[in-house]
Amino acid sequence: MTSMTVGRVANAPVASALEGDLVTSADLRDSILRHLTYDLGKEPEMAEIHDWRIALSLALRERIVDHWFASMRTARHSGAKRVYYLSMEFLIGRLLEDSMVNLGLEEAADRALTDLGLNLQDILADEPDAALGNGGLGRLAACFMESLATVGCPAFGYGIRYEHGLFKQRFVQGRQVEEPEDWLQQRPAWEFERSDIAFKLCFGGEVSEDGGKAVWHPEEAVVAKAYDTPIISWQGRWANTLRLWSARPLHGFDLERFNRGEFAAAAEPEALARTISRVLYPDDTTEQGKELRLKQEFFFTAASLRDILRRFEAEHDNLRLLPQKAAIQLNDTHPAIAGPEMVRLLHDERGMELDEAIVTARACLSYTNHTLMPEALERWPEHLMHRLLPRHMQLIERIDAAHAVKQPTRQVSALEHGEVKMGELAFMMAHKVNGVSALHTELMKSTVFAELHRLHPDRIVNQTNGVTPRRWVLSANRRLSALITDTIGEGWVDDLEQLEQLEPYFGDAGFLDRYAAAKRENKADLSNWLATEMDLKVDPTALFDVQIKRIHEYKRQHMNLLETIALWKEIAANPDAGWTPRVKIFAGKAAPGYVFAKEIVHLINEVAAVINADPVTAPYLKVAFLPNYNVTLAERLIPAADLSEQISTAGKEASGTGNMKFALNGALTVGTLDGANVEIRERVGEENFFLFGMTADEVIARREVPGHAAQAIEADARLAGALADIGEGRFSPDDPGRYHGVTGNLSHHDYFLVCSDFTAYWEAQRRIDAAFADQNAWMRMAAINTARSGWFSSDRAIRGYMADIWNAEALEVPGPGDVLHSGRQALG
Numbered sequence: 001m002t003s004m005t006v007g008r009v010a011n012a013p014v015a016s017a018l019e020g021d022l023v024t025s026a027d028l029r030d031s032i033l034r035h036l037t038y039d040l041g042k043e044p045e046m047a048e049i050h051d052w053r054i055a056l057s058l059a060l061r062e063r064i065v066d067h068w069f070a071s072m073r074t075a076r077h078s079g080a081k082r083v084y085y086l087s088m089e090f091l092i093g094r095l096l097e098d099s100m101v102n103l104g105l106e107e108a109a110d111r112a113l114t115d116l117g118l119n120l121q122d123i124l125a126d127e128p129d130a131a132l133g134n135g136g137l138g139r140l141a142a143c144f145m146e147s148l149a150t151v152g153c154p155a156f157g158y159g160i161r162y163e164h165g166l167f168k169q170r171f172v173q174g175r176q177v178e179e180p181e182d183w184l185q186q187r188p189a190w191e192f193e194r195s196d197i198a199f200k201l202c203f204g205g206e207v208s209e210d211g212g213k214a215v216w217h218p219e220e221a222v223v224a225k226a227y228d229t230p231i232i233s234w235q236g237r238w239a240n241t242l243r244l245w246s247a248r249p250l251h252g253f254d255l256e257r258f259n260r261g262e263f264a265a266a267a268e269p270e271a272l273a274r275t276i277s278r279v280l281y282p283d284d285t286t287e288q289g290k291e292l293r294l295k296q297e298f299f300f301t302a303a304s305l306r307d308i309l310r311r312f313e314a315e316h317d318n319l320r321l322l323p324q325k326a327a328i329q330l331n332d333t334h335p336a337i338a339g340p341e342m343v344r345l346l347h348d349e350r351g352m353e354l355d356e357a358i359v360t361a362r363a364c365l366s367y368t369n370h371t372l373m374p375e376a377l378e379r380w381p382e383h384l385m386h387r388l389l390p391r392h393m394q395l396i397e398r399i400d401a402a403h404a405v406k407q408p409t410r411q412v413s414a415l416e417h418g419e420v421k422m423g424e425l426a427f428m429m430a431h432k433v434n435g436v437s438a439l440h441t442e443l444m445k446s447t448v449f450a451e452l453h454r455l456h457p458d459r460i461v462n463q464t465n466g467v468t469p470r471r472w473v474l475s476a477n478r479r480l481s482a483l484i485t486d487t488i489g490e491g492w493v494d495d496l497e498q499l500e501q502l503e504p505y506f507g508d509a510g511f512l513d514r515y516a517a518a519k520r521e522n523k524a525d526l527s528n529w530l531a532t533e534m535d536l537k538v539d540p541t542a543l544f545d546v547q548i549k550r551i552h553e554y555k556r557q558h559m560n561l562l563e564t565i566a567l568w569k570e571i572a573a574n575p576d577a578g579w580t581p582r583v584k585i586f587a588g589k590a591a592p593g594y595v596f597a598k599e600i601v602h603l604i605n606e607v608a609a610v611i612n613a614d615p616v617t618a619p620y621l622k623v624a625f626l627p628n629y630n631v632t633l634a635e636r637l638i639p640a641a642d643l644s645e646q647i648s649t650a651g652k653e654a655s656g657t658g659n660m661k662f663a664l665n666g667a668l669t670v671g672t673l674d675g676a677n678v679e680i681r682e683r684v685g686e687e688n689f690f691l692f693g694m695t696a697d698e699v700i701a702r703r704e705v706p707g708h709a710a711q712a713i714e715a716d717a718r719l720a721g722a723l724a725d726i727g728e729g730r731f732s733p734d735d736p737g738r739y740h741g742v743t744g745n746l747s748h749h750d751y752f753l754v755c756s757d758f759t760a761y762w763e764a765q766r767r768i769d770a771a772f773a774d775q776n777a778w779m780r781m782a783a784i785n786t787a788r789s790g791w792f793s794s795d796r797a798i799r800g801y802m803a804d805i806w807n808a809e810a811l812e813v814p815g816p817g818d819v820l821h822s823g824r825q826a827l828g
């Protein structure tokens with residue numbers, strides 16, 4: 001992100017998407033100064049960088065609002081179906097650059113700030129990441145929000161406004177230390193607080209019968225209050241709302257107690273209620289069984305459904321029309337309580353017959369499954385569900401019974417061993433259930449949901465994930481974007497499959513040179529950054545080998561690390577053998593309670609310290625583990641990657657989206673046949689993808705082989721040597737036994753088949769060394785990856801959901817005159 005004039009044509013004044021809506025840098029400068037003075041109450045001489053950043057954000061937000069109102073109005077007047085995306089997580093990252101680029105105001109902003117003696121890049125770098133998510137699932141929701149706007153689909157995203165997002169990761173003597181994240185510390189620049197949009201939500205108590213009608217007498221209540229962030233499309237054609245709920249006490253603070261001097265007690269209800277939206281659970285794979293987590297899930301789901309029904313009822317008076325007007329997508333099972341809650345709202349509160357309420361709810365709801373790992377599929381103890389949501393527990397039983405009637409042998413139930421199985425419940429209450437890659441969807445049909453699939457053969461569909469090209473190519477990789485736009489025009493930005501038009505240029509002298517130059521400069525930038533931020537010197541022409549994602553055994557960072565150790569030993573033994581220089585780059589957070597993952601973090605750091613201190617291998621191998629992986633770091637690393645590590649145990653990664661970001665940015669994949677890797681390989685061509693390892697079927701068969709790990713270690717001296725070094729404390733001389741847990745697990749248990757796949761992985765890496773040595777051929781393969789990965793745009797994914805799941809249509813805003821000069825109305 002160094003050059004400001006690439007990617008779009010310089011012209012002044014800059015025209016944003018709406019013709020006639022000309023924003024000059026002088027206008028923008030004036031509005032920055034106005035916001036600084038009158039909203040932030042700062043004089044320019046006294047303003048700090050974050051003041052300027054917030055003033056710029058407010059100046060841009062102001063320009064989003066008209067588009068936003070126009071979109072809302074169009075949606076209202078057209079009577080079109082709205083899409084509601086319910087997600088416990090939105091891993092947004094920064095919004096300033098995104099908004100500026102989508103509004104077409106980058107040059108104007110750059111000039112306005114230069115006039116003010118400021119630097120745009122410094123200001124962009126000051127924005128904290130909104131990290132309201134753990135990883136892929138939350139990032140998918142964020143990409144989907146941007147694509148929903150860009151394709152013009154009227155939509156709301158619904159989630160929780162966590163006070164503290166995902167923890168910050170630091171390393172202390174190589175160990176992960178978690179620190180609370182504080183994105184709301186400075187004034188949030190993008191959101192609108194909606195004091196008038198608030199719902200009371202209840203928990204606990206009991207249910208009584210009154211003339212055949214169930215009446216819930218809850219014992220606790222909190223208020224969900226809305227905060228709205230407008231999400232602007234590419235070129236400002238459409239804007240949707242991300243509505244996040246914050247928990248507040250029903251009754252504010254207790255003045256009587258306060259006056260008696262009981263200050264802490266007076267504030268207690270407030271603190272208790274706020275707990276619900278206090279923190280994001282830092283674990284995306286195993287459930288904590290915590291009551292608070294279930295409360296969070298009900299809290300945001302129930303608030304969203306009330307909001308959806310309120311909007312519907314303001315526009316229509318026949319509840320039967322609801323499925324034609326509202327498509328509600330459940331991103332994973334976290335909002336699966338939507339099934340029973342919607343039945344309750346329709347049946348208990350609005351008097352619809354129970355059977356019809358179930359059918360109506362199901363016609364609105366659909367569910368995205370994100371994992372096949374049984375331990376990651378949510379289950380709640382029935383007694384907890386009963387205690388917290390007694391009426392919902394009854395309705396879950398009714399839903400389950402209604403489903404059972406339709407299946408003579410009654411093999412499937414949402415209730416088992418005293419637990420509510422949220423995956424089954426979500427399936428039963430959804431008219432469509434989707435997997436997130438072709439392989440994942442097939443495995444869903446044959447494993448977790450095999451019985452349900454047999455009963456409902458039309459319900460499961462596939463929608464392979466995607467990523468937004470505005471953030472992940474256009475903004476993140478300015479050099480590549482400029483080259484693409486110079487070559488084929490700007491149309492690719494919202495029609496990413498146009499990247500195919502690049503391929504005919506590969507024969508021209510010049511194109512591949514410029515492609516290689518862009519990669520080289522991105523790598524030089526990253527090298528400089530590593531030198532200043534990490535005090536690590538790397539060869540900028542080395543192969544940049546990158547594995548960045550949550551730390552998890554199934555993602556197998558430890559396999560990558562074992563290969564790193566084996567490579568280091570081999571280089572040390574024979575330094576003059578013509579090695580391809582490599583920089584191994586890792587980044588990722590481990591869930592705080594996931595002990596094994598934290599040991600892997602520690603081990604990577606300790607191995608890095610030893611290898612980086614070795615003068616003999618230094619020209620050929622360096623290891624960097626960058627702390628605090630987040631969206632912003634991903635944007636920095638991916639454009640500089642040569643090699644994308646997608647090495648999960650086959651059958652375990654539902655899709656992956658990191659793999660798509662890398663392929664688009666011209667990194668070659670070393671990967672297993674897992675998740676969307678399969679589809680990436682099909683599209684880029686097998687000769688442009690480094691495949692290795694067992695297939696999902698082979699994985700299952702291999703686990704049945706007694707002593708498979710010991711066998712694999714026995715057969716591969718490199719693997720044995722690397723494991724022995726770890727086991728003997730070569731990387732932890734202060735505590736030689738530190739990693740006995742890790743080596744013991746790998747040698748005896750090895751559920752994720754690190755040992756069994758190691759040899760194939762090693763061999764793939766050596767093929768990669770050889771391929772990288774021919775830079776012309778490599779760059780051609782990289783460019784082919786870019787040209788053929790356009791299908792992995794989240795615009796394509798969203799259009800797939802609209803057509804196959806939501807039955808929703810895109811709208812367009814009316815002309816610019818209508819937008820800019822019509823009266824402002826309250827938002828829907």
Ligand SMILES: *Cc1c(COP(=O)(O)O)cnc(C)c1O
Pocket residue numbers: 134135136137139548549550629630631632634655656657658659661
């Ligand atoms: C894309 C992304 C992910 C998902 O990465 P995978 O490799 O698909 O697991 C996680 N975290 C961040 C910050 C991302 O940008």
